[in-house]
Amino acid sequence: MNQIFSSKNLKLLTNPLNLENPITVQVLGICSALAVTVKMKPAFVMAVSVTIVTAFSNLIIALLRKSIPMRIRIIVQLVVIAALVILVDQILKAFVFDVSKQLSVFVGLIITNCIIMGRLEAFAMANKPWDSFVDGIGNGLGYGWILIVISFIRELLGSGTVWNYPVMEKLGLYSGGYVNNGLMIAPPMALILVGVIIWIQRSRSKSLIEKK
């Protein structure tokens, strides 16, 4: 068991959450971070979907890595990712139809999410299956927690709800003249929030700041 979660593996899991975060440090996967974070529920499903796809495509590519011909490796990676994404999409359509309707094209667009391709090229092609799987989970979660935080703020301030629970109404703020901020629902607010998270992160971890 100590083999399975060695300190190296633990790092693979925790580094993407902060110092190697795909969104705030590597600035990948921004497009979907803007698109699906209006409400928490779709953002959560998206985070889970991306984590699953990243983890399993990493695993599969790591298993195949010695047999994949170098010249067509990108195509092989794409086939694996696309197959997994279509599977996830089909499963969402069958079991959580409402959420799949809200996510609409963005599930399919996981295929083009740079995080996944990036991890396959940078990690899975050169590492063992289990390490790659953990790396995939870590990067999926690193992407996911940013999505959850952004969608929490956007849903609370933009729609006055948390996971569709009417918080602001229960607090009685509307009768006191409180109004939802429509700007929060618009896509640019997601970018600004990502910017704020990057700002906080860099002020806490000076090592992230580029040297001139």
Next chain:
Amino acid sequence: MNKSNTYIFIYSTVLVALVATLLALAANVLKPLQQKNLEIAKKLEILHSVNKGWDVSSADSKNAYVDGEYAKYITESLAVNYKGDTLKGIDAFTVDPNDEMDKDSTQRAYPIYICHLEDGSLNYIFPVLGKGLWGPIWGYVALKDDRNTIFGVFFDHQGETPGLGAEINTRWFQEPFSGKRIFNESGAFVSISIVKMNEPRDPEHTVDAISGGTITSKGLEKTIFDCMKNYLPFLSNSK
């Protein structure tokens, strides 16, 4: 790792064949569930247009609840042609207005759902389908027995701007449609106008547009007009 061309060729063929088999298998296994979901979603939208089916989130089994409510209220469905004659041998529920759009207007089937409420009142429900700002918008318009007064409406959209055009699927936008009339006093078809602040209002034929959602609002106005126009022969046939 450089491999021979033969290896690459065989490798990619096997990989693609494997993936294709897997996906085809998954699609076949999940298809019945997906189709049931689509059917339930459609039934729920039809029920919403007559102000039913709102307790769906508290129901134990969504499918059973929707099927039950649908069977209870939507007693009959039919499809008419452009002359308003009933088409025989067509299950109106399976008619997809989207597919019908591709046909010549004389060949189309126009579905109508007939709803009996508890108080004995009769409503005709008509599907509408058109364009918003970013993509398709659709819905159902329920007319009372006089085939003129709107009993209720339900609209939805694929990807209108959240907070603006997307508001067409909310109750506050839809409720004012109730009681409006699609024919004026002299019996001419005027449909419903969705008007901005500075446009003239008419208590019988206009509802308020959404601020910031003008293109969606106007798109919906055109959608209702265009689709209801197709039913004019049916609406005047049995007056």
